[in-house]
Amino acid sequence: MITKKFTNGRGFTFYMSADHLSDQEQVRHNKIATFRQQGVEPYGDKYDVSHYSREIITKPDALDGKTVRLSGRIMTKRGHGKAGFAHIQDSEGQIQIYLREDRLGEKDYMLYKELDVGDIIGVTGEIFTTKKGEITVNVSSFSLLSKSLRPLPEKWHGLRDVELRYRQRYLDLMVNPEVRKVFIARSKIIQKMRTFLTDRGFLEVETPVMHTLAGGANARPFITHHNTLDMELYLRIATELHLKRLVVGGMDKVFELGRIFRNEGISTNHNPEFTTVEVYQANADYEDMMVLTEEMVASLAKEVLGTLTIEYQGKSLDFTPPWPRRDMQDVVKEVTGIDFDSIVDDVAARKIAREKNLELMPGLSRGEILFAFFEEFCEDKLSGPIFIKNYPVEVSPLARRNRRDPRFTDRFEAFMAGREIANAFTELNDPIDQRGRFEQQVSRRVSGDDEAHMMDEDFITALEYGMPPTGGLGIGVDRLIMILTDSPSIRDVILFPTMRPKE
RNA sequence: GGGCCAUUAGCUCAGGCGGCAGAGCACCUGACUUUUAAUCAGGGUGUCCCAGGUUCGAGUCCUGGAUGGCUCACCA
Numbered sequence: 001m002i003t004k005k006f007t008n009g010r011g012f013t014f015y016m017s018a019d020h021l022s023d024q025e026q027v028r029h030n031k032i033a034t035f036r037q038q039g040v041e042p043y044g045d046k047y048d049v050s051h052y053s054r055e056i057i058t059k060p061d062a063l064d065g066k067t068v069r070l071s072g073r074i075m076t077k078r079g080h081g082k083a084g085f086a087h088i089q090d091s092e093g094q095i096q097i098y099l100r101e102d103r104l105g106e107k108d109y110m111l112y113k114e115l116d117v118g119d120i121i122g123v124t125g126e127i128f129t130t131k132k133g134e135i136t137v138n139v140s141s142f143s144l145l146s147k148s149l150r151p152l153p154e155k156w157h158g159l160r161d162v163e164l165r166y167r168q169r170y171l172d173l174m175v176n177p178e179v180r181k182v183f184i185a186r187s188k189i190i191q192k193m194r195t196f197l198t199d200r201g202f203l204e205v206e207t208p209v210m211h212t213l214a215g216g217a218n219a220r221p222f223i224t225h226h227n228t229l230d231m232e233l234y235l236r237i238a239t240e241l242h243l244k245r246l247v248v249g250g251m252d253k254v255f256e257l258g259r260i261f262r263n264e265g266i267s268t269n270h271n272p273e274f275t276t277v278e279v280y281q282a283n284a285d286y287e288d289m290m291v292l293t294e295e296m297v298a299s300l301a302k303e304v305l306g307t308l309t310i311e312y313q314g315k316s317l318d319f320t321p322p323w324p325r326r327d328m329q330d331v332v333k334e335v336t337g338i339d340f341d342s343i344v345d346d347v348a349a350r351k352i353a354r355e356k357n358l359e360l361m362p363g364l365s366r367g368e369i370l371f372a373f374f375e376e377f378c379e380d381k382l383s384g385p386i387f388i389k390n391y392p393v394e395v396s397p398l399a400r401r402n403r404r405d406p407r408f409t410d411r412f413e414a415f416m417a418g419r420e421i422a423n424a425f426t427e428l429n430d431p432i433d434q435r436g437r438f439e440q441q442v443s444r445r446v447s448g449d450d451e452a453h454m455m456d457e458d459f460i461t462a463l464e465y466g467m468p469p470t471g472g473l474g475i476g477v478d479r480l481i482m483i484l485t486d487s488p489s490i491r492d493v494i495l496f497p498t499m500r501p502k503e
Numbered sequence: 504g505g506g507c508c509a510u511u512a513g514c515u516c517a518g519g520c521g522g523c524a525g526a527g528c529a530c531c532u533g534a535c536u537u538u539u540a541a542u543c544a545g546g547g548u549g550u551c552c553c554a555g556g557u558u559c560g561a562g563u564c565c566u567g568g569a570u571g572g573c574u575c576a577c578c579a
Contacts, residue, residue: 022530023512023548025513027530076540078539079538080537081536083538085537087539096539098537132538134539151529152529154513154527154528155514155540157515158515159514160514160515162572163571262578265576270578419579476579478579502569
């Protein structure tokens, strides 16, 4: 290690070295040693804080001339010989501080001059307003609370590199203030969601994350292993089947807000672990779930954003209930000109799919093809919010059949900005029909569809004891938060999105 | 998984046709007691993502790989 020693005019000794540390890191490491030599602890004790920055900025008149104590991270620093300005940032924002040598004394002022952007300090001083009109703390004393050993990202551009932003979210939060706003909004949305439901008499419950059988959705699970039991366990892909067991047990109104896991692709709309809320209400049906959905989303928008009309990526969305309700078959007819009501069998449906150049797995049924038409040609055109209802039975293995037309189920999905946000139905409570649906799923599984459901005998057994007529709703919480915070990527609303490790 | 693009200083980015590695901020040295992207004078601090190849010579061209972004497929 090549080391070069030099001393600056203020008695601080530095060693520049040629090892793995950058020059800026080396300087900061050396300062720690020098501070300790001078009796200054670089990782100080807790600082009694009287105010946060925002309280001071928002009511300067009441605090003018008053002494305040606050702590924060140095974000900018400007020296002027025997005086200096800096901005410190706390959880509420930034405030300017002013330090003078004739106030602090030579020793402390010299210590201040050695502080770096990124260091966390506690300051005590009086509030005043500078010539240029900025509310500022005239510091009478300060102490170093935590020495930062690495330089912060650039003050003007912030941290732009998306890879670094996700991998080192703490830096993103430090230097990109709008990021903090998104996650504060996320926290509020989830909190309001919880109180919205509990206020309406729903009971929050926790069901297993590790399943012996991953059900309730069409998705590939993550597999893990329990050593003592020596068995495979799956991380849950949905909370649905356990929540319905609770309804069988007499818990009439339940919900679970939590993380689920799907072993599938990653994209701007998909993270392997994500958050859903599922709600089940006995003596209700999917119409009731529509009302619940629109009321909940409207109340979240109102309470968190203060408005029912928002902009998402330049498009306007109005959450004022009631939202439009459209039949899937009607929407497909409107967009593609094809009336599935007049297509009576699977063969005719496959023929029309070929005409529209829709490449599908062989042997699909009429309902599956209708659903494919909807997804392919209609879904991304639904700016919403809108409810699409009456889903084919083949793609809805857990939903009750429509009384008048058993080819369909009493199911809807809510769409916003062309994305599915919610999925709900009148729950299938006929155990014999449910067994048939599972059997159909299993046969699809056998023929290669590894996302199809597995037979869940235990769930069937629960239904055989009798489940009351029940409405169920699932909401993709991350996606809803994306809409409400105008975030283009799901990674912008998940603090630590799944990333491949570096190297 | 396929296609396209990106990776250069701590950060944000430029580097035409292959010819000594660049700017701003940050940093270092000095000046400056109400500045605010402070200013002034001086200083470039680097595994050009990695490994090969072509070439007298590669940040630049070729091959392979890594990570990320967008997109298609899959899905919510």
